[in-house]
Amino acid sequence: MATELFGVPASCLRMPHVEKGMAVGLFGGSFNPPHAGHALVAETALRRLRLDQLWWIVTPGNPLKDRSALAPLSERIALSRECSKDPRIKVTAFEAAHKIRYTADTIELVLACNRGVNFVWLMGADSLRDFHRWERWRKIVRSVPIAVFDRPGATLSFLSSKMAKVFDQARIDEDDAPLLARLSPPAWTFVHGPRSSLSSTQLRETVRSAVL
Numbered sequence: 001m002a003t004e005l006f007g008v009p010a011s012c013l014r015m016p017h018v019e020k021g022m023a024v025g026l027f028g029g030s031f032n033p034p035h036a037g038h039a040l041v042a043e044t045a046l047r048r049l050r051l052d053q054l055w056w057i058v059t060p061g062n063p064l065k066d067r068s069a070l071a072p073l074s075e076r077i078a079l080s081r082e083c084s085k086d087p088r089i090k091v092t093a094f095e096a097a098h099k100i101r102y103t104a105d106t107i108e109l110v111l112a113c114n115r116g117v118n119f120v121w122l123m124g125a126d127s128l129r130d131f132h133r134w135e136r137w138r139k140i141v142r143s144v145p146i147a148v149f150d151r152p153g154a155t156l157s158f159l160s161s162k163m164a165k166v167f168d169q170a171r172i173d174e175d176d177a178p179l180l181a182r183l184s185p186p187a188w189t190f191v192h193g194p195r196s197s198l199s200s201t202q203l204r205e206t207v208r209s210a211v212l
Ligand SMILES: Nc1ncnc2c1ncn2[C@@H]1O[C@H](COP(=O)(O)OP(=O)(O)OP(=O)(O)O)[C@@H](O)[C@H]1O
Pocket: 028, 029, 030, 031, 032, 037, 038, 041, 122, 123, 124, 125, 126, 127, 149, 150, 151, 152, 195, 196, 197, 198, 199, 200, 201, 202
């Protein structure tokens, strides 16, 4: 295992330490750059799912996105740390150290390395809309509970997305969200709550037009 890679501190290349029995959220993202909308999802997840920890997983690159505008991993990690002040939030980039490309592999590795820990995958409603395009998406749903967080423009994904339709029977009421991490998959919920219309695309465009 590398001790430093791409200028990323060694501590971010390892999975964070967890104890058996904990409930831990896995929040993967490009975070290019991170913003208050991400922080809001993380805070809402900690509270509504009663998580002990949340792993803010900075991906080396979303396999479905063009990487030409992707900032260096070290930069996205540094900005993510500034965005996430709650001590239960652990910013990590262990996927890069393991050369992982797909979330299905991330989850397989996380589960294999942390028996007895209750993980739940976290994502925004726009990700649910496109989830059926992810590599081995059905396997992901059968491997780990999933919490989806509302996002302006994607609210109806909890009804219309392919994942929502195929796994309709596995959806639990959001009032039961505190139980989610400890349920056997497939199990998922859609969490309504405070919403943010911020996006990384919008922030990148603001910076670009300020520079031009
Ligand atoms: N404002 C938001 N509300 C709810 N979820 C969000 C919001 N912004 C991002 N997310 C979720 O956070 C995760 C990481 O998102 P990502 O880093 O791609 O940010 P983004 O703003 O969607 O970026 P981009 O505009 O470049 O696509 C994804 O699961 C995404 O759905």
